[in-house]
Amino acid sequence: MKNVVCYINQFFAGIGGEDKADFEPEVRDGVAGPTAAINQGLKAQDAQVCKTIVCGDNFMSTHRDEAVQRILEALEGTEFDLFMAGPAFQAGRYGVACGEIGKAVAAKFKVPVITSMHPENPGVEMFKKEMYIMVGSHSAGSMKQDVDAMVKLAGKLLSGEELQGPEAEGYYQRGIRHQVWLKEPVQAADRAVDMLIAKATGKPYVSELIIPKKDLVPIAPAIKDLKHARIALMNTGGIVPVDNPDKIQSASATRWGRYDISGMDRLEGGVFKTIHAGFDPAAANADPNVIMPVDVMKEFLKEGKYGSLHPYFYTTVGTGTTQGEAKRMAKEIIPYLEEDHVDGVIMVST
Amino acid sequence: MKLELGNFYVKDILFGDQTKYEKGILTINKEDCLAFVRKDPHITEADLRIVKPGDMVRLVPVKEAVECRVKVNGDALFPGYTGPLSQAGNGRTHCLKGMSLLAVGRHWGGFQDGLIDMGGEGAKYTYFSQLKNIVLVADTDEEFEKHEQQKKNRAIREAVHKLAEYIGSCVKDQEPEEVETLELEPVIRRDPETEKLPSVVYVMQPQSQMEEMGYNDLCYGWDCNHMLPTFMHPNEVLDGAMISGSFMPCSSKWATYDFQNCPVIKRLYKEHGKTLNFLGVIMSNLNVALEQKERSALFVAQIAKSLGADAALVTEEGYGNPDADFTGCIVALEDAGIKTVGLTNECTGRDGKSDPLVSMDEKENAIVSTGNVSELIELPPMPEVIGELEALGRDGLSGGWAGDEILGPSVRPDGSIIMENNAMFCGDQIIGWSVKTMKEF
Numbered sequence: 001m002k003n004v005v006c007y008i009n010q011f012f013a014g015i016g017g018e019d020k021a022d023f024e025p026e027v028r029d030g031v032a033g034p035t036a037a038i039n040q041g042l043k044a045q046d047a048q049v050c051k052t053i054v055c056g057d058n059f060m061s062t063h064r065d066e067a068v069q070r071i072l073e074a075l076e077g078t079e080f081d082l083f084m085a086g087p088a089f090q091a092g093r094y095g096v097a098c099g100e101i102g103k104a105v106a107a108k109f110k111v112p113v114i115t116s117m118h119p120e121n122p123g124v125e126m127f128k129k130e131m132y133i134m135v136g137s138h139s140a141g142s143m144k145q146d147v148d149a150m151v152k153l154a155g156k157l158l159s160g161e162e163l164q165g166p167e168a169e170g171y172y173q174r175g176i177r178h179q180v181w182l183k184e185p186v187q188a189a190d191r192a193v194d195m196l197i198a199k200a201t202g203k204p205y206v207s208e209l210i211i212p213k214k215d216l217v218p219i220a221p222a223i224k225d226l227k228h229a230r231i232a233l234m235n236t237g238g239i240v241p242v243d244n245p246d247k248i249q250s251a252s253a254t255r256w257g258r259y260d261i262s263g264m265d266r267l268e269g270g271v272f273k274t275i276h277a278g279f280d281p282a283a284a285n286a287d288p289n290v291i292m293p294v295d296v297m298k299e300f301l302k303e304g305k306y307g308s309l310h311p312y313f314y315t316t317v318g319t320g321t322t323q324g325e326a327k328r329m330a331k332e333i334i335p336y337l338e339e340d341h342v343d344g345v346i347m348v349s350t
Numbered sequence: 351m352k353l354e355l356g357n358f359y360v361k362d363i364l365f366g367d368q369t370k371y372e373k374g375i376l377t378i379n380k381e382d383c384l385a386f387v388r389k390d391p392h393i394t395e396a397d398l399r400i401v402k403p404g405d406m407v408r409l410v411p412v413k414e415a416v417e418c419r420v421k422v423n424g425d426a427l428f429p430g431y432t433g434p435l436s437q438a439g440n441g442r443t444h445c446l447k448g449m450s451l452l453a454v455g456r457h458w459g460g461f462q463d464g465l466i467d468m469g470g471e472g473a474k475y476t477y478f479s480q481l482k483n484i485v486l487v488a489d490t491d492e493e494f495e496k497h498e499q500q501k502k503n504r505a506i507r508e509a510v511h512k513l514a515e516y517i518g519s520c521v522k523d524q525e526p527e528e529v530e531t532l533e534l535e536p537v538i539r540r541d542p543e544t545e546k547l548p549s550v551v552y553v554m555q556p557q558s559q560m561e562e563m564g565y566n567d568l569c570y571g572w573d574c575n576h577m578l579p580t581f582m583h584p585n586e587v588l589d590g591a592m593i594s595g596s597f598m599p600c601s602s603k604w605a606t607y608d609f610q611n612c613p614v615i616k617r618l619y620k621e622h623g624k625t626l627n628f629l630g631v632i633m634s635n636l637n638v639a640l641e642q643k644e645r646s647a648l649f650v651a652q653i654a655k656s657l658g659a660d661a662a663l664v665t666e667e668g669y670g671n672p673d674a675d676f677t678g679c680i681v682a683l684e685d686a687g688i689k690t691v692g693l694t695n696e697c698t699g700r701d702g703k704s705d706p707l708v709s710m711d712e713k714e715n716a717i718v719s720t721g722n723v724s725e726l727i728e729l730p731p732m733p734e735v736i737g738e739l740e741a742l743g744r745d746g747l748s749g750g751w752a753g754d755e756i757l758g759p760s761v762r763p764d765g766s767i768i769m770e771n772n773a774m775f776c777g778d779q780i781i782g783w784s785v786k787t788m789k790e791f
Contacts, residue, residue: 129703165790176702176791179721179771181474188693189613189782192663192718196691197625199716200548200661208787209696209717211710 002047002158005075006035007085007101009094012140013054021093023056025067027074034143038084041151045158050080053101060097062247068104080111082154087116087136087146088123095123096254103130112157114171116146125322126252128172132157135170215323220344229343232310234333236318237284237291237350238276239267250277252320256329258336262311266295278319279350291348310342318349352533353585356422356444356526363400363449363482371521376446378484378517386516387486392505395456395489399736402482405468408732409452409485411459411741412466412775414507414594415478415605418446420518421590427515428590428606430571432508438570439585444521449482450607451517453503453510456489459741460501461748462565464600464775465767472729475774477783478607484517486510487736499746502564503596511593511606532585532619537629537657548660549627552584552614553650553683555666555675557598558635565597567604567667569633579634579649581657584615587631598668599748601723601777602695613782614663614693629657634679636672643675651682665693665780669723673708684713691716695778696788697723700770706788720784723749723772726757731765742767749773 010016010023012033031039032052039049053071060067083105085098095117102113116136117124124133132153136146149170156163166173191208198205223229240248246257261267267288274284274291289295292313301309314333316326337345361374369379380398387396401407419427422442426433455463466476473479490505535541556567558574567574570591582591592609615631622628632653634646654662662683666676676694683690696706696719706719727749742750743760749772750760760769771777778784 163791173790177696177698177706177722177788178702178791179725179786180789182785182787185785187613187782188718188720188779188784188787189617191787192614192665192691192693192782193617193621195716195718196550196661196663196689197548197621199689199691200550200626205716207715207717208719209706209714211712211714211717213712 002045002082003050003080004038004042004047004082004084004154005051005053005078005080006038006049007053007055007083007098008033008035009097010054010056015054021056021058023054024059025053025055025070025074027071028052028054034147037144037147038151041148042154045155047081047154047158051075051078055097057093057097060100061093064100064249068101071101072104072108075105075109080109082158083109083111083113084150084154085113085115087134087143087150088121089137089139089146090118090121092122092254095121096126099123099127099130103127106131114150114153114157116150122254122322122325124172125324129174129176132171135172223344226306227304228307230308230310230341231297231306232337232342232345233292233294233297233313234345235292235313235315235348235350237348238274238317239272239284239288239292239315240275242271242273244275248275248315248317250275250317252322253317254325256314256316256333258312258314260312261294264294265298267292276317276319276350291350293348310337310340312336351439351583351585352531353439353589354442355530355532355588356442357447357528357530358444358521358524358526359447360449360482363484365400369517369520371446371524376449383513383516387488387509387513390505390509392490392492393488393509394491397487399485399487400483401468401485401736403468403473403480406470406732407468407734407736408465408472408739409454409468409736410465410739411455411463411737411745411747412452413455413463413503413596414453414510415450415607415776416510416514417607417610418449418451418514418518419610420444420515420522422522427518428511428571428593431568431593432512432515435570438589438591439583443589444518444524444526446518446521449484450478451510451514452478452483452485453506454485454487454737455506455741456487457738457741458489458496458501459745459747460503461499461746462501462596462598462600462603463741463747464773464777465742465769466775467729467732470730470732472727475727475771475777477779478775485736486513500565501596504564507596532588534583534622534628534630540627544623544627547623547625547627549629549658550618550661550663551629551632551654551657551659552618553632553634553654553662553664553679554587555634555636555664555672555679556592557595557603557667559638559668559671560597565595567595568593574635575637577635579632579646579653581653582631582633584619584628584631587612588615599723599772601721601749601771601774602668602780603776604667604781605776608776608781614665629659634675636666636668636675638671640674643678646675647678647682650679651686651688654683654688655686659688661689661691663691663693667780669695669697670708677707677709677711677714681711681713691718693718693720693780693782695720695723695780698788699724700726702791719788720780721771721778721786722788723770723778725771726768727771727774728768729766735765739765739767742769742773747773
């Protein structure tokens with residue numbers, strides 16, 4: 001009998017909705033909520049759900065390190081062959097939680113991890129390299145369908161059956177590529193000339209390497225009249241008030257914040273700091289202006305080098321942050337700039 | 351240009367009193383051949399061995415593979431290199447088929463050298479395990495590079511290039527079992543039916559990254575680092591104009607045997623007049639400076655466009671830095687309106703998670719992929735090693751290492767090995783033999 005450990009949030013465990021999202025991690029023997037259906041499906045594979053972990057989405061997103069640590073400790077000594085989280089549908093925090101715990105479990109216990117998310121769930125971009133994320137549905141109305149898909153892949157992984165790749169198995173491309181011998185041994189010369197003939201004559205062909213699309217942003221035109229321009233400051237270096245009020249993550253950020261600088265001439269160390277986990281923070285903690293140059297911008301303002309300064313600076317963390325998340329955060333920030341008629345932005349990356 | 355390849359199919363190779371070919375049996379006079387090799391005073395130690403598919407033998411460090419041939423009219427087999435310049439690709443060349451002549455270092459290997467297992471599970475990693483091979487195992491007095499990672503391997507490589515012709519001479523005056531005639535009409539004088547078909551060029555990017563002479567592929571004896579892309583007749587490539595060099599992790603290399611038998615050219619010939627109009631080969635290169643890469647891409651696109659190519663097949667002898675040439679050339683051709691297919695290997699790392707090419711562009715929408723240079727390979731001990739197994743870990747072969755915190759040494763005390771595909775001799779077979787591809791997991 002093979003053992004599977006599952007992870008679900010407080011909502012699917014029947015504990016409650018947003019009001020119960022701070023629910024602390026709990027490891028239960030056997031099933032809870034949708035993992036009963038997973039357990040049922042696994043019977044055919046001579047496998048069972050031995051434990052179900054329940055954790056509130058808020059708790060996981062605001063106390064990630066603690067939540068992960070507590071779950072890993074609780075699983076110590078448990079023999080299991082596979083870890084399944086979700087399905088998370090389009091629920092963003094839930095998807096990220098499934099990814100965070102799945103990644104940690106895979107690293108510590110060396111077992112495969114399956115979850116399921118809708119294509120728009122931010123967890124897909126963040127974690128698809130780390131685990132099997134099934135292409136899932138929009139909402140829990142399709143619970144059965146998503147659970148069935150996860151169970152099907154689980155069966156193959158538990159029995160050691162060779163996987164047929166992401167498209168055939170229904171999980172997102174993980175960007176993990178290895179060499180294989182073709183079942184029908186066609187030489188590369190013949191494959192290439194066949195592809196050449198197909199491409200030259202407008203017939204369909206399948207490239208053996210799909211190049212990911214680049215999303216290039218053109219460089220903005222220069223500001224013509226700097227003397228009257230309104231400038232805003234932004235950074236991906238994680239400069240925040242010392243208590244990090246917006247709970248911006250130190251890596252793989254999904255959150256951003258904006259902080260009022262209208263009443264100060266510079267950012268003081270001890271009042272602001274960096275929470276970026278991708279470089280030595282000592283210099284930026286001592287003088288946060290080395291990343292977010294409020295001091296220089298205020299001086300330049302007095303000297304009349306530019307027109308005026310937008311009263312807030314904006315912060316997120318760049319390391320490990322996906323292009324998709326970065327784009328979403330930009331779309332959320334832009335209205336504030338437009339409303340205040342900002343002409344130009346200084347974006348500091350680290 | 352008309353080339354006749356007269357083929358003699360070698361069924362077995364033996365040592366005997368006289369070097370001769372008779373009824374499918376190639377007999378080699380070992381002492382006579384070794385005396386020929388020792389004419390180069392830089393060869394200090396030499397032996398000949400015969401290995402066949404299935405033999406439980408491991409060869410390392412392998413430096414080169416050549417097909418034994420002779421030009422019936424007496425021209426040099428590799429004009430401008432083993433003899434005076436003459437036109438390659440014309441007339442009659444007699445070839446000993448189903449076999450190759452391999453160069454193996456008796457002791458010392460380098461970055462560019464590789465490994466061949468003739469039998470067992472390691473045999474599938476190279477093309478040359480499928481051939482019968484005469485193996486020259488030699489050492490030289492090239493002290494200046496004995497402990498260098500990058501080796502020119504001049505003496506031992508030249509020895510097999512010359513010995514290939516010496517052995518091939520035994521069929522010079524015999525009637526071949528088969529004559530393969532390779533002929534293309536001049537580009538602007540083709541029959542109207544052929545001209546209606548899509549016209550294609552084959553763009554080859556042979557290895558030319560080293561600034562110092564002696565390491566790169568040669569074209570009629572000329573270092574490819576010093577050439578600009580030029581239009582060549584495919585027969586020239588098949589008939590000794592191109593000679594493999596001594597640089598690049600081994601699995602990404604093309605041996606001289608590969609040029610002589612280039613399967614892409616053979617297939618394009620087969621399709622010529624049926625599905626396509628084969629215009630010829632554009633021989634480019636893989637120089638390292640960005641300006642040189644851009645200049646080569648401009649030349650290739652211009653030549654293809656001027657010839658009226660509708661489609662192109664681009665292939666690179668290498669990975670990493672050469673990916674920039676590969677991608678740049680494909681983009682230049684696509685921008686010129688030429689539908690282009692790329693043929694390459696990938697470097698996705700041992701975990702498969704790295705970007706497959708160093709340089710990529712969305713215009714590369716038709717790629718054939720032949721393998722992952724950094725795939726980890728573990729193989730059991732072999733009863734016999736020809737060369738020196740220690741070379742794999744000791745001498746900086748691109749897929750071997752002396753020690754690793756997690757994996758241990760490449761060469762273990764019991765003779766088993768762990769290595770990257772990088773050191774498999776011409777293992778990714780980018781020339782076109784590869785029956786490997788890359789798959790998403």
